[in-house]
Amino acid sequence: MRIGLITSDPGHPLLAATIALLGDEHTVRTLDPERAAESAEAAEPPADVYLLKARTPRAISLARALEGRGARVLNSAAATELCQDRTAMAERALRAGLPFAATRTHPSLTQLADESTPFGLHAPVVVKSRHSRKHDLVARVDSAARLRELAAAHPEEPVVVQDFAPNSGWDHKLWAIGDRVFAALRRSELSPEGRGPTLPLAPDRLPPGWSALVRRVGEVFALDVYGVDVIDTGDGAPLIVDVNAFPGVRDQPGAPEALAALATAPSPYLSPLTDGPAAPCAY
Numbered sequence: 001m002r003i004g005l006i007t008s009d010p011g012h013p014l015l016a017a018t019i020a021l022l023g024d025e026h027t028v029r030t031l032d033p034e035r036a037a038e039s040a041e042a043a044e045p046p047a048d049v050y051l052l053k054a055r056t057p058r059a060i061s062l063a064r065a066l067e068g069r070g071a072r073v074l075n076s077a078a079a080t081e082l083c084q085d086r087t088a089m090a091e092r093a094l095r096a097g098l099p100f101a102a103t104r105t106h107p108s109l110t111q112l113a114d115e116s117t118p119f120g121l122h123a124p125v126v127v128k129s130r131h132s133r134k135h136d137l138v139a140r141v142d143s144a145a146r147l148r149e150l151a152a153a154h155p156e157e158p159v160v161v162q163d164f165a166p167n168s169g170w171d172h173k174l175w176a177i178g179d180r181v182f183a184a185l186r187r188s189e190l191s192p193e194g195r196g197p198t199l200p201l202a203p204d205r206l207p208p209g210w211s212a213l214v215r216r217v218g219e220v221f222a223l224d225v226y227g228v229d230v231i232d233t234g235d236g237a238p239l240i241v242d243v244n245a246f247p248g249v250r251d252q253p254g255a256p257e258a259l260a261a262l263a264t265a266p267s268p269y270l271s272p273l274t275d276g277p278a279a280p281c282a283y
Contacts, residue, residue, distance in 0.1 A: 001026045003263050004047035006063060006073075007054050008032050014249050015053060017256035018263070026264065033059035046071040049263055051225075052080055053246050055133070074224040074262065075245045082221060083245040084132050086160045089221075093240060096220040098213075100240045101162040105130060109159055113151035116144060124164040126190065129157055132244070140164060140190045164190075165239050167231040172206070172238075173198065174214045174228045175249045177258035178265070181211045182249060188231075198251070207236030217243060224262060225249075 003026055005015060010030045019028050029047065033054050050073045052063045064077040082088055090103035106112040109127070123143060127150060129136035137154055141147050169191035175182040181203045187196030203211055210230065217228050217240070227247035230238045249255045 001049070001264055002047040003028045004050040004066075004071075005030045006033055006050055006052045006059055008034055009053075012053065012248060013251075014255055014259065015051075018259045021256055021260040022263070031062065033062045036062060048072070049074060051246070051259070051263060052077070055080055055084060055245060075226065076222065079222045080245040083223070083226075083243050086128060086130050086132060086242075089243055090160070092220060093217075093243070096216075098217065098220060098240055099238050101165065104161045106159050106161065108155065109147075109151040109157050110155045112159060112161070113144075113147050116147060122163065126162045126164050126241075128160050128162070130160050131158065132242070138189060162241065165231060165233050167233055167239075171241075172201070172210075172230040172232065174206075174210070174230055175226070175247065175252065175255070176214050176218050176223075176228075177225050177249065177255060178262040179215070180254065180258040181214050182252040182255055184252070200251075207232065207238070210236075210238055213238055213240075221245075225259065 003022065005019075005028065007015060007030065010016070010019070022028055031050075033056060046066055046069050050063065050066055050071055052059065052073050052075055060077045060081050063073045063080070067073050067077055082092065086103065087105045090100055093100035094102075106115075112127075123141060125141050126138070127141050127147070128138045137150070137157060137159065139146075139150055141150065167188075169188055170185045171188045173184045173186050183201040183203045183206055185199040185201050189195035213230075214228050218224070218226060221243060223243075223245055225246045227244040227249070228240060229242040229244075230240055233239050
C-alpha cells in the first residue's frame with residue numbers, strides 16, 4: 001500500500017513507531033502541510049490512504065483537496081475541522097445525547113468580562129479558546145478580577161465557558177485508534193498544583209461503560225483516531241470536556257500496532273461525517 005502522512009512532525013513517537021512497523025511492505029510518504037503545495041500534490045497519483053496528523057488550516061485544506069480526488073483520509077478533513085470549534089463540538093455532542101459539559105459561547109473575552117458582574121459567572125467556571133489549537137487558552141476563573149486579567153491578556157479571543165465540575169483533579173485521557181481504546185490519568189492543568197504527570201491506566205480499570213462511551217464519541221464525530229478528555233464527577237459518572245482529532249498518543253503499548261492496522265485496513269472503520277440526527281446514548 002501507499003500511505004501518506006500529513007504532518008510537520010514525522011518523528012513524533014507514535015508516527016515513527018508506526019512507520020517502522022509498516023517497514024518494507026508498504027510505501028510511506030510524508031507531506032508537510034505547511035510546505036506541500038496542493039497544485040503540486042494534484043500532479044501526483046494519490047496514496048491509498050492518508051493519516052491527517054495535523055490540524056492547521058493548511059493541513060485541513062490539503063486533506064480536503066486530496067479527498068476531492070477520491071483519496072481516503074483518516075481523520076477526514078470535515079471531522080478534523082469540527083473538533084477545532086468547541087462550540088460546534090458541544091452542539092453535536094449534546095444533540096447526540098453524550099454527557100458533554102454544557103458550553104456557552106462568547107465572541108471575545110473583553111465582551112465576556114464587560115457583561116459579567118462579580119457574581120455573573122456563577123464562579124468557578126472554565127474558560128477556553130473557542131478554536132482548539134496548540135497553546136490555546138484553558139483557564140479556571142474564580143473571580144471577576146481573574147476574568148479581567150485574562151481579558152487584558154487575550155482581549156479579542158473568542159471563548160467558550162463551561163461550569164467547573166468538582167472532581168478529583170485528575171483528567172481521564174482516553175484515546176481510540178480504530179476499535180482499540182487506550183487510557184491514562186493526568187493531573188489537570190486546572191488543579192491547584194497545575195498540570196502533573198501522566199499515569200498509566202489499563203482500559204479494563206475504567207468505570208463501567210466508559211470504553212463504550214469513547215467508541216460512541218467516534219461514531220458521533222466520525223473519527224478514526226481521536227482523544228476524549230473525561231472527568232469523573234462522582235461514582236463513575238463521566239463528563240466529557242473535550243474531543244481531539246488525532247492527538248499525540250504517547251507511551252501506550254499497542255498504539256503503533258493499532259495505527260498500522262488502521263492504515264492498512266481495506267475500508268474505514270467509521271462512516272463519513274454527516275449532519276443528520278444521532279441516536280441518544282445514556283451512561
